[in-house]
Amino acid sequence: MKSNNPTLKSIASKLGLSVSTVSRVLNGKSSRYRISKETEELILKATKDLNYMPNQLARGLRLKRTNTIGYVIPDISNPFFASIAKSVEKSARKLGYSILLCDSEENTEIERTSLQLMLNRKVDGLIISPVGLEVSHLKTIVQTNIPMVLLDRYFPDLNIPFVTSDNYQGALDAVNLLIENGHTTIACIQGLRNTSPNNDRVKGYRDAHIRHELFIDESLIVGDSFGEENGYIETKLLLRKKIIPTAIFSVSNLISLGAIRAISEEGLKIPNDISMISFDDQPYSRFLATPMTTVAQQNSQIGQIATKLLIDQIESNRRIEPRGIFLPTRIIVRDSIKRIFKLDLKALG
Amino acid sequence: MKSNNPTLKSIASKLGLSVSTVSRVLNGKSSRYRISKETEELILKATKDLNYMPNQLARGLRLKRTNTIGYVIPDISNPFFASIAKSVEKSARKLGYSILLCDSEENTEIERTSLQLMLNRKVDGLIISPVGLEVSHLKTIVQTNIPMVLLDRYFPDLNIPFVTSDNYQGALDAVNLLIENGHTTIACIQGLRNTSPNNDRVKGYRDAHIRHELFIDESLIVGDSFGEENGYIETKLLLRKKIIPTAIFSVSNLISLGAIRAISEEGLKIPNDISMISFDDQPYSRFLATPMTTVAQQNSQIGQIATKLLIDQIESNRRIEPRGIFLPTRIIVRDSIKRIFKLDLKALG
DNA sequence: AAATTTAGAACAAACGTTTGTGCAATTATA
DNA sequence: TATAATTGCACAAACGTTTGTTCTAAATTT
Numbered sequence: 001m002k003s004n005n006p007t008l009k010s011i012a013s014k015l016g017l018s019v020s021t022v023s024r025v026l027n028g029k030s031s032r033y034r035i036s037k038e039t040e041e042l043i044l045k046a047t048k049d050l051n052y053m054p055n056q057l058a059r060g061l062r063l064k065r066t067n068t069i070g071y072v073i074p075d076i077s078n079p080f081f082a083s084i085a086k087s088v089e090k091s092a093r094k095l096g097y098s099i100l101l102c103d104s105e106e107n108t109e110i111e112r113t114s115l116q117l118m119l120n121r122k123v124d125g126l127i128i129s130p131v132g133l134e135v136s137h138l139k140t141i142v143q144t145n146i147p148m149v150l151l152d153r154y155f156p157d158l159n160i161p162f163v164t165s166d167n168y169q170g171a172l173d174a175v176n177l178l179i180e181n182g183h184t185t186i187a188c189i190q191g192l193r194n195t196s197p198n199n200d201r202v203k204g205y206r207d208a209h210i211r212h213e214l215f216i217d218e219s220l221i222v223g224d225s226f227g228e229e230n231g232y233i234e235t236k237l238l239l240r241k242k243i244i245p246t247a248i249f250s251v252s253n254l255i256s257l258g259a260i261r262a263i264s265e266e267g268l269k270i271p272n273d274i275s276m277i278s279f280d281d282q283p284y285s286r287f288l289a290t291p292m293t294t295v296a297q298q299n300s301q302i303g304q305i306a307t308k309l310l311i312d313q314i315e316s317n318r319r320i321e322p323r324g325i326f327l328p329t330r331i332i333v334r335d336s337i338k339r340i341f342k343l344d345l346k347a348l349g
Numbered sequence: 350m351k352s353n354n355p356t357l358k359s360i361a362s363k364l365g366l367s368v369s370t371v372s373r374v375l376n377g378k379s380s381r382y383r384i385s386k387e388t389e390e391l392i393l394k395a396t397k398d399l400n401y402m403p404n405q406l407a408r409g410l411r412l413k414r415t416n417t418i419g420y421v422i423p424d425i426s427n428p429f430f431a432s433i434a435k436s437v438e439k440s441a442r443k444l445g446y447s448i449l450l451c452d453s454e455e456n457t458e459i460e461r462t463s464l465q466l467m468l469n470r471k472v473d474g475l476i477i478s479p480v481g482l483e484v485s486h487l488k489t490i491v492q493t494n495i496p497m498v499l500l501d502r503y504f505p506d507l508n509i510p511f512v513t514s515d516n517y518q519g520a521l522d523a524v525n526l527l528i529e530n531g532h533t534t535i536a537c538i539q540g541l542r543n544t545s546p547n548n549d550r551v552k553g554y555r556d557a558h559i560r561h562e563l564f565i566d567e568s569l570i571v572g573d574s575f576g577e578e579n580g581y582i583e584t585k586l587l588l589r590k591k592i593i594p595t596a597i598f599s600v601s602n603l604i605s606l607g608a609i610r611a612i613s614e615e616g617l618k619i620p621n622d623i624s625m626i627s628f629d630d631q632p633y634s635r636f637l638a639t640p641m642t643t644v645a646q647q648n649s650q651i652g653q654i655a656t657k658l659l660i661d662q663i664e665s666n667r668r669i670e671p672r673g674i675f676l677p678t679r680i681i682v683r684d685s686i687k688r689i690f691k692l693d694l695k696a697l698g
Numbered sequence: 699a700a701a702t703t704t705a706g707a708a709c710a711a712a713c714g715t716t717t718g719t720g721c722a723a724t725t726a727t728a
Numbered sequence: 729t730a731t732a733a734t735t736g737c738a739c740a741a742a743c744g745t746t747t748g749t750t751c752t753a754a755a756t757t758t
Contacts, residue, residue: 005493007744018708023746033747034706056469057410058744061713066406068449068470076438082431089425089452093459098466100417101450103438110442117447120405121417228632260636283577284633287609289640356714367738372716382717383736407714410743 006050015046022047026054060122068098069310070118072128074106078226080253080280080299081129084151087303088127095311097124106192106225108134115141125310127151132195147313151306154196154324161313163306163325165297167197167279170329171204171249174277174295177331178247179212182340183275187245189234189255191226198226201251201279220245223255231258239266239274246275246340253280256292264289271338281332291334298327355399364388364395371396375403409471417447418659419467421477423455427575429602429629429648430478433500436652437476444660446473455541455574457483464490474659476500481544496662500655502545503673510662512655512674514646516546516628519678520553520598523626523644526680527596528561531689532624536594538583538604540575547575550600550628569594572604580607588615588623595624595689602629605641613638620687630681640683647676 008026012019017039024033025043046052060066069092073081089099100123102114108131115137118126125147130138132153141148142160150162178186188205191198202221209216219241223234231250235258238245250256256278263270270276270290278285281296305325313320357375361368366388373382374392395401409415418441422430438448449472451463457480464486467475474496479487481502490497491509499511527535537554540547551570558565568590572583580599584607587594599605605627612619619625619639627634630645654674662669 008746009744019745020709020747021707024707027746029747034704036706039706053465053469055410055471055744057406057415057471058713059746061404061406061410061715061743062745062747064713071450075435076425077428077432077435079426079428079431082428082434083426085431085450086424086426086452089450090454093451093463098470099450101420101434101438101448102442103435105439114442116402120402121447122404122406254632257632257636264636282633283603283606284631284637287606287613287638288633288636289638291638357716358714368715369717369739370737372714373737376716378717383734385736388736404714407743408716410713410745411715411717413743 005055006047006052007055011043011046011050011052015042017043026052064122066122066124067096068100068121068123069307069314070100070102070115070121070123070126072102072104072111072114072118072126072130074104074111074129074131075226076101076103078254079282080297081152083299084129084303087300088151088307091304091307092311095307097311104131106131108137112137119144119146125149125314127306127310129153130155132192145319147310147319149306149310149313151302152197156196159322161309161320161322161324163302163309163327164197165302165329166326167200167329168204168207169326170279170295170297170331171201171251172208173204173329173331174279175205175208175249176211177293177333178249178275178277178337179208179214181247181275181337183247183337184214185217185220185243185245186247186249187220187222187238188249189231189238189251189259190221190223191230191251191255193224198251205249223251226252226254228254228258228261231255231260232262233258235259235262236266239263239268244274247337248274248276250276250278253278253282253285253294256280260288271336275337275340277331277337285332286334290336293334293336294332295329296332297329301327354404355396355401356404360392360395360399360401364391366392375401413471415471415473416445417449417470417472418656418663419449419451419464419470419472419475421451421453421460421463421467421475421479423453423460423478423480424575425450425452427603428631429646430501432648433478433652436649437500437656440653440656441660444656446660453480455480457486461486468493468495474498474663476655476659478502479504481541494668496659496668498655498659498662500651504545508671510658510669510671510673512651512658512676513546514651514678515675516549516678517553517556518675519628519644519646519680520550520600521557522553522678522680523628524554524557524598525560526642526682527598527624527626527686528557528563530596530624530686532596532686533563534566534569534592534594535596535598536569536571536587537598538580538587538600538608539570539572540579540600540604542573547600554598572600575601575603577603577607577610580604580609581611582607584608584611585615588612588617593623596686597623597625599625599627602627602631602634602643605629609637620685624686624689626680626686634681635683639685642683642685643681644678645681646678650676 008019008022012022025040030040104111129152154162223230277293279295281294285292357368357371361371374389379389453460478501484504503511572579626642630643634641
C-alpha cells in the first residue's frame, strides 16, 4: 500500500555518503560542519530529483517538536466557532503550524479524551474553547507544562492565558440599549450555565438593570444552552407568561434563531410585538425578516490573537504571564428594537 | 518545558523487566507471548499508576500508521463546509481517527502545500474538498497510493472515489420549479467555474431550459465564485440590464446573501419584483426577510459517507473501486418564488 | 622530515515504539 | 536419566531523523 519514499538513508547510500552528511546539508549546516560545496550540491540535486520530503514523525520524535497545535472546539458547525477556526488555522499555517482539530460536542468527557489524544500525538501546544463546566482535566494538563491558551471561555481561577470578548460590557451595552428604548421587562435567554461567556453576559444584563434601578425578575432569566432548540423552547414559554416581556436579550446567534421561530409561530412580529437584541453578528443578520440588532464580536481577531499568543509561548519556550485578553464588542443597530413609551409599571399601578 | 512522561523504558526498568515485555502486555499479547499472569498484572498496575500513555509519534513511526486523516477544505467558515466538517470529525473520532485540518482558502497553491504537509505527517488517508480547478497535484498524490476520497467537488476523469450531492438533478429541479411558476427569463449566478458542483448545477439549469424548449440566454449565466461578494456584484449588474430576469437561480448560500443585499439596495422585493431559489439550505433560510426556497443537501450524510469510505479503504488495505456517490437533494419550498403568468415571449411577440 | 592543523566526512547514540528471535530455567516425555 | 518440550522473558533490530564525537587524509607549520 505504502509507496517507499526516499529517506535520508536511501539517498545517502545512493550517493555513497553518510546519513548525517545528507541531513546536515538539508538543514543548512553544511558550512558549520565543513561539507564541501561539491557534496552539498550533489545532495541538494539528488533530494530535489527524488523529491525527498522528511518524515515528520521521525523528526518530531527526535526533536520533540511537531509543529502541530491541537484545537478543541465545542461545535464547529456553529458559525461563531467556524469563523474563529478559520482564523486560527490561517494564522497557524502562516507561522508554520498545522491544526489537529477535535469537536467536543459541548461534552466534557469528549473534551477530556480529545485532549489526551492530542497530548499523545505530541502537539506543541493547545488552543481550547472548553465546554467550560469542568476544570479538573484542564488542571492536570496545566501541570504537564504544555503551552496552552483558552479561547472564548475561560476560568477566572485558573492560571491559563485566555482571549475572549468583553462579554460583560457587550451585554451591558445591549441591555442598556433596550432600556434606553423604554423596555423594562426584558427577558434574558441564557446559554450553557456557569460558562464564562454566559456568566459575564448575564452579569451585564443584571448590572444594566441595577444601573437603571430596575427590578430584576429572576423568572425572566431562562435557558441553559447556546443551541437553537433552547431558544425555541424558552421563547415559547416566555410568550405564555402572564406578563410577557417586551424585549428579549438573546445570548447567542443560535438561540436567536430558535426565538425567532417561536415568535413567528405565535403569530407575533419583531419588533412590533416584541423587541430583540442578540449576541453574535452573522452575515445573514441584516437579511432576517426583521434585520437583527446584534452585538458583534471580533471573531477573526480572537482567533489570531490566541494563535499568536500560543505560538509565541511555544517558540519562546517560556511561560507567559497568564493574563486574559478581552476584546471589545460592538453593537450593530438594525430594526429589531422598538422604541416604546414608559407606560409600564408606574402607569399600570 | 516538557515534562518527562513515563515511557516503556522507564516503566520496564522500574519493574526490572524488559521493554518488549511491557509493550506486549499493553498490546494484549501476553498470552501469545507467554507472559505470566503475575507480571502482566504488575505491569498493568504500574502503567495505570503512572498514567502511562504511548507516544503516538514513535508508534506511528514504527507501525506506519498514525490513526490520523487529513482533511482539506476550501473554506471552513462557509456553513456548508462547517457542517460537513462536523460530521467528518465526528465519524472519524468514533472510528478512532483524528483530523488534521487545512483550509485551502479556495487556493490551489495552498491546497498543494497543505497536502504535502499532510503526507509528511504520514496521515493514513485524505479527505479533500478540492478547489477543483487544478488536478495535477492530485494525480501525483494518487500515485503514492494513499487512500483518499474527494468530497463535494470531484474530477470526472480522475480515478478517485468521491461523494457529493446530485447537483445536476438538484439544479434541474430548482429551475424546473421556476419554470413551472411561469418564469422564462431566469438568471443563473454561478460559483467557481469549472468546478464540478458548479458545472453540474449550470448543466441542470441549461437542461431545464432545454426540456421546456426555452431559449438559453448566455448573458444570464454570470458569476465566478461561491462567495457573497460575487452574488452582490452580479445581481447589481443583472438588475441594470435592459431585460431584467424575473428570477434568479443562485448556486450557493453565500451568493444568495449577496444577491439579497443587492436586491434590497435597489429597493426591490423578493418575490414580488424578482423571484429566487438558492442552493444550500441553512438554519436561517426560513427566517430571511422572505423565507428562501432552497435546494437542501444532505451535509451530514455526505461527511459520514466520505469518512467511512476512506477508513474502510485504510483498514481493508485495498483500493476500492473508484466510483462516485451522488446523494439526492431536496427542494424546500418557501416564499421566494412568485407564480407569474405566461405573458412572456409569445405574448410580447 | 616530523609534527601539527585543517578539511571533509563517517560513526553512533538517541527519540519511543513493535516484533522476530534467542536463551535459560523449568517441566514433561521417553 | 537423558532428552525434549514448554514456560517466561530478554535481546536486538527497525522505523527515519538529528547531533555530538571521532576518524582519516591532506595541507600546513616547524
